[in-house]
Amino acid sequence: MCFMNEYASSGTEWIRNVDWKELARDYGTPIYVYSEEFITKRARTLKDLFRELNVDLYYAMKANTNPEILRIISNEGYGLEGVSIYEVKIGLSIVQDNRKIMLTSCCLDDETLLEAIRLGIKINADSWNQLSFLLANNHEDIGVRIDLGFGAGHHAYTTTGGWQSKFGIGIDEFVHFLEKESPSGKIRRLHFHLGSGISSPEIYIKALDGLWQKILKYRAFAEIDIGGGFSYPYRKEDKEFDFYDLKKNLEAFASNYEKVHGFSPRIILEPGRWIVAGGGVLVAKVTDIKTKSGQTFVTLNTGMQHLIRPALYRSYHEVLFLQKDTDFMKAFIAGNSCENADVMPFERTVPASLKRGDLALVLDVGAYGYVMSSNYNSYPRPREIIIRKNGKIEETISFDKYLLEILRK
Numbered sequence: 534m535c536f537m538n539e540y541a542s543s544g545t546e547w548i549r550n551v552d553w554k555e556l557a558r559d560y561g562t563p564i565y566v567y568s569e570e571f572i573t574k575r576a577r578t579l580k581d582l583f584r585e586l587n588v589d590l591y592y593a594m595k596a597n598t599n600p601e602i603l604r605i606i607s608n609e610g611y612g613l614e615g616v617s618i619y620e621v622k623i624g625l626s627i628v629q630d631n632r633k634i635m636l637t638s639c640c641l642d643d644e645t646l647l648e649a650i651r652l653g654i655k656i657n658a659d660s661w662n663q664l665s666f667l668l669a670n671n672h673e674d675i676g677v678r679i680d681l682g683f684g685a686g687h688h689a690y691t692t693t694g695g696w697q698s699k700f701g702i703g704i705d706e707f708v709h710f711l712e713k714e715s716p717s718g719k720i721r722r723l724h725f726h727l728g729s730g731i732s733s734p735e736i737y738i739k740a741l742d743g744l745w746q747k748i749l750k751y752r753a754f755a756e757i758d759i760g761g762g763f764s765y766p767y768r769k770e771d772k773e774f775d776f777y778d779l780k781k782n783l784e785a786f787a788s789n790y791e792k793v794h795g796f797s798p799r800i801i802l803e804p805g806r807w808i809v810a811g812g813g814v815l816v817a818k819v820t821d822i823k824t825k826s827g828q829t830f831v832t833l834n835t836g837m838q839h840l841i842r843p844a845l846y847r848s849y850h851e852v853l854f855l856q857k858d859t860d861f862m863k864a865f866i867a868g869n870s871c872e873n874a875d876v877m878p879f880e881r882t883v884p885a886s887l888k889r890g891d892l893a894l895v896l897d898v899g900a901y902g903y904v905m906s907s908n909y910n911s912y913p914r915p916r917e918i919i920i921r922k923n924g925k926i927e928e929t930i931s932f933d934k935y936l937l938e939i940l941r942k
């Protein structure tokens with residue numbers, strides 16, 4: 534727990550420069566507030582890092598589909614990766630070139646697949662039925678999502694490989710298929726996505742090695758897509774994901790590949806959380822402070838219906854208060870939905886002078902925040918505000934309205 538004046542994470546410096554009281558006065562609370570400067574900087578950092586490698590970056594829209602955010606990231610040269618046909622349509626409203634859109638979904642019926650094929654986007658088959666359908670329809674840009682038998686992530690629910698993972702085609706079955714069917718040239722890309730919130734490159738290297746030993750040593754593919762999942766440092770003591778190490782290993786992989794196959798594959802990365810998490814703040818108001826049987830609860834006018842990560846994954850989010858107190862107390866911070874799960878994990882240290890109506894800033898909610906929100910308990914979803922690089926403040930279009938407009942076209 535820390536307070537505005539002592540929050541030191543260099544990544545979220547932008548929060549110091551915002552007049553939160555004025556914002557809350559102008560737009561009410563709760564509101565999601567995003568920083569264009571922060572998001573641009575992160576997107577550009579990755580792009581610059583991988584510039585000399587044969588790498589394409591596809592932003593994973595599921596992390597945050599706010600159209601303004603998609604526009605910012607797409608303007609940095611990123612493609613957009615979607616996990617539903619609706620995300621694909623949103624992506625297509627942002628980019629001009631349909632090949633800049635990729636779809637990877639575990640649950641596509643033939644009708645949806647046909648629509649995706651007609652759109653001429655990149656599609657990663659997640660099952661045998663999807664793969665057969667794409668091959669039978671001679672789709673030009675087919676990838677296959679491989680399950681290497683393991684995954685990783687910040688929580689079991691965000692681990693998307695291995696036992697009990699519903700995603701992808703098992704690697705051994707796929708090797709067998711390649712030996713039997715030899716659909717050479719028709720499959721352009723091998724893809725894996727191990728999970729979300731992975732804090733070290735090691736598991737990606739293990740996965741690349743698994744692909745190499747079982748498939749790539751013998752057979753070349755034009756593109757190798759290593760998915761997303763790169764962690765974000767939610768706590769002060771968390772380290773940034775080591776992209777330098779990942780890059781070094783990708784270089785070694787590509788050079789080995791070239792020696793064996795005579796060309797270097799295009800490597801695809803699908804970062805979501807890493808780019809946007811720190812670019813969002815949920816601004817709320819304290820509604821009550823109550824002590825019961827020795828436990829103090831500070832309740833807010835927002836909750837798990839607006840930010841489900843703490844309840845679903847026991848995820849940690851820093852909460853800032855604007856007071857410069859010297860006296861503190863211990864308290865749990867609780868949401869306003871009628872669920873006992875709606876309490877932030879871990880007791881926090883909060884200013885002793887905290888009172889009803891004070892502002893609370895829930896940090897690092899730019900990823901998997903608004904996109905996972907609902908109207909549970911009939912609470913309206915928060916408005917979304919973006920702070921432009923020049924300091925201008927704009928409210929963005931309501932997501933439901935945007936989606937409806939796109940679907941009507």
Ligand SMILES: Cc1ncc(COP(=O)(O)O)c(C=O)c1O
Pocket residue numbers: 593595596614616637726728729730760761762763803804805806807900
């Ligand atoms: C296929 C795919 N790619 C990329 C991502 C992005 O993950 P993250 O936001 O952790 O980078 C996800 C998220 O689960 C995903 O399912």
